[in-house]
Every structure is written in C-alpha cells, then in structure tokens.
Amino acid sequence: MTIGPAGAALGAEIRGVDLKNIGSADFAAVHRAWLDHQVLLFRGQELSDDDFIAFSRRFGNLDWAPIQETGRRFVDGYPEIYVVSNVIENGVPIGSLGAGEAAWHTDMSYLEDPPKASMLYALEIPPRGGDTWFCNMYLAYECLPDTLKQRVQGLSVKHDGTYNSGGYVRQGVTAVDDPVTSPGALHPLVCRHPETGRRALYLGRRRNGYVCGLTLDESESLLNELWSFVVRDQFTWRHEWQTGDVVLWDNRCTMHRRDSFDADARRILHRTQIRSESRPAF
Numbered sequence: 001m002t003i004g005p006a007g008a009a010l011g012a013e014i015r016g017v018d019l020k021n022i023g024s025a026d027f028a029a030v031h032r033a034w035l036d037h038q039v040l041l042f043r044g045q046e047l048s049d050d051d052f053i054a055f056s057r058r059f060g061n062l063d064w065a066p067i068q069e070t071g072r073r074f075v076d077g078y079p080e081i082y083v084v085s086n087v088i089e090n091g092v093p094i095g096s097l098g099a100g101e102a103a104w105h106t107d108m109s110y111l112e113d114p115p116k117a118s119m120l121y122a123l124e125i126p127p128r129g130g131d132t133w134f135c136n137m138y139l140a141y142e143c144l145p146d147t148l149k150q151r152v153q154g155l156s157v158k159h160d161g162t163y164n165s166g167g168y169v170r171q172g173v174t175a176v177d178d179p180v181t182s183p184g185a186l187h188p189l190v191c192r193h194p195e196t197g198r199r200a201l202y203l204g205r206r207r208n209g210y211v212c213g214l215t216l217d218e219s220e221s222l223l224n225e226l227w228s229f230v231v232r233d234q235f236t237w238r239h240e241w242q243t244g245d246v247v248l249w250d251n252r253c254t255m256h257r258r259d260s261f262d263a264d265a266r267r268i269l270h271r272t273q274i275r276s277e278s279r280p281a282f
C-alpha cells in the first residue's frame, strides 16, 4: 500500500489496497492518512453495498441516510446508504441532488450531531462534468487575516436545514428564506478537531447561514467575507471521478461542492455517513 498527496491543499490517494480485505496495520495507516490529509481517494474498487458499509464501519457507527427529495429514505435494506444520482426510473428519481451544481457545504451540519465523515462510492460516472471539489478548512482558518481571525472568535453560526446542497427543499420542511428564522442547528464558527486538536472554520453552507447575535446585515457581511476567502483555489482540490472510486472525507475540517453535468448522462454514487463521537465544539 502506498500513500501520496492528491492535491496541494488537501487529499491523498491510497494505492495497492482492496477495501474488501484490509488488514489492521494497513487500516491504521489509512486512518492516520485520513487525519493528515482530510480526504482520501481509493481507485478501482469493486464493492457490494455490504462491502461498502463494512469498510465505512471501520471508522465508526453509521448514521442513517437523510431522507431523499422524493421522500424515500434509503436503498431497500440499506438505511445507511444515501443515493446521489440524477437517474430517473419509472418516473421517479432514484437518488438526490439531480444534475445541477451542488453548492459548497459540509454534510448534515443542520443537525446537532453531524456525521464526522462521509464516504462516496462511484457506480456510474458521466464522461465529463460532475467533478467534486474539496476545501481545507484548517488551512482557510490558519490563513485568515488577523483582523478576521479575531472577529470570528467566540461566534456561533446557524446552519440552515431548509435546503440541501442541490437547492432542493428538504422533506417535511417549509421553505423559509429568512436566515434569522429558518430552522437549523447552532455550531461554533471556529471548531477544534477532536482528534487532531487543530482549529478549523465550520461554515456548513452559505444559504440561510446566520451568525447569532449579529444584525442580519452584519451577519451577511461577515459570512460573505469568510466565504469569498475560504473557497479560493489555494485551499481546494478537485476530484475527477472514475467508476470504482471511493472517496472518504472529514466533515469536521473540509467542505465540498460538485460541478453540474449533462442531465442526460447517468451518474450514480452511494454515500455513507459516519457518526461523530462528539458535537462540533471549540
């Protein structure tokens, strides 16, 4: 097994490993690499849903998948698997997020206990488009200008639970476009990673984000400043998918977004969410 950087800002590719049969010494090295590089890529995997769940469980207990836009919760028999897809079968989408852009976000941060990690397994990938971008939120925090770094200390952000990253209203939620009153969970704007001890910005998603205790204008102005800073090229890495790729990321110190792709092409990925042992905290 070899481990090499995938991008300048974050990410590593691990080669020479079959995730169906990974021994404890190799798993320990994978776990270390995940904490060091925040996102891991394994190419050429051939996994059943059971294999994918078994490998995901090596990192911790799994959360059930969020409810899809159709109201379906999960793949039959696999409540842990979230389907990311634009494919429509018998008039019904088999997954979530369609073929449009998915905006920058960290997974499920509208919950009090968001998952610490997520893993995607690529089953069908379009010939072009649909790349997924990752952003290093440790580095973004560390590089903040001093004045901005001081301004964010001690603040909390409301992470909106109205819309998913594809812009679709979540099941059971009434659309509210007022960041002050929209539903969501509060988390510190700067969080300390419980395993590495490093500090990272924890922004969640931009739409309906709200910095508690500020006026709406002050909150919008601070969030706009932070968001335009953190998604600079120097903090990001772009992943071009191949069928058989598995990508694991740490939701506590990264964000991700997805490019749009041709709606007539097929894209199907399965995702698991690994439960956190602690809430986001400073």
Ligand code: SIN
Residues within 6 Å of the ligand: 084, 097, 102, 130, 131, 132, 165, 256, 257, 258, 269, 271
């Ligand atoms: C996600 O946000 O989990 C999906 C990303 C993707 O479609 O590549």
